[in-house]
Amino acid sequence: MHSKTLEVTVGLFMLAGFAALIVLALNVSGLTFSESKSSYTVYASFENIGGLTARSKVTVAGVAVGRVVDITLDKDEFAGVVEMAIESDYDQFTTDTTAAILTAGLLGEKYIGLISGADDEFLEDGAMIADTQSAIVLEELIGQFLFNNVNE
């Protein structure tokens, strides 16, 4: 084969490889270069986080507005403290916002649902959401159900 054609073919081959890597990065793993989209941090402590993990979604009315960054244990209260990064575009959450851990479908992933309140002041960077609703753990529900049945 002519050496110029050979070089061009190999060049195309290499290019196809890099293009494939870029497709994998952007399309498949959803890597965005605007990763450092400005966000602010809000905390919420739950009695039971039940399967919530870092990178879980934070939603309002089902629309994703941020991500869970970190989950730590409050050693004094034995509560799970969830650190959330919420995009700066959505900065109008009132101070009496409630946070609940919800499940997508019966067995799906856990995510945080925020419901804004009626207060005049908005949550600021580093604020703590006071009103929280823990994850519903299926085993506990079944336990309670059985216990009530026995009591009757």
Add this chain to the structure above:
Amino acid sequence: MITWLRILGKSGLGWLAVNGRAGVFIVNTLCAVPNVRKGFPLLIKQLYAVGVLSLPIVVVSGLFIGMVMSLQGYSILVDYGSEQAVGQMVSLSLVRELGPVVTALLFAGRAGSSLTAEIGLMKATEQITSLEMLGVDPLRYVMAPRLLAGFIALPILTMIFNVVGIWGGSLVAVDWLGVYDGSFWANMQAATDFKIDVLNGVIKSVAFAFVVTWIAVFQGHDLTPTSEGIGRATTKTVVYSSLAVLGLDFILTAVMFGDF
């Protein structure tokens, strides 16, 4: 009894010697820094032979593997009403495991065996000896371009395999079986992490490329220069590199994804 011991000792020593030769070979070849101006055309030629010519088999297998996984995954997941998870199943299994491993196995069969046979035939027809007589280092002009071409080609082939496989998966799931394409891609993007999944897959394929090409070129370099020897070495290349890829894959997976 003594005979058995002797046979065992002989084969053990022989095995050690082969390993030693393989180690010396790779170090010598990689240290024989090629002349960039003269070596580059050689590398391009080998990249064409090893990489571009392996493209058809890689693309076709990737397409069908992606399609089959999508079909199988759908038929299981649809029972639980979670057929949207097909996307993440296809992408995670391809990017993490099947892509690097299957491509390496195909590469061993398609390119590795031909590398061994080619070098073996060069040795049998005394082309290698002639090069030495001419004062040309065969390690630098025959082995090194082939090794480097293998190292470069396999990771690229793996990336292409992954993309084609995922495309095939979406073809079956979205276009044929009617999974909603928004949730197909969104689930995939939510589940696949660039660093953890994609980059670890690339690291795997680089490791496989090293091992497979090393085995192929060394087997060609080390064989007995007869037609029988070439046949045996070619078989050895495919068998050894397949085993090495699968074994190495387990170790790499344990290191990358095992939580300990």
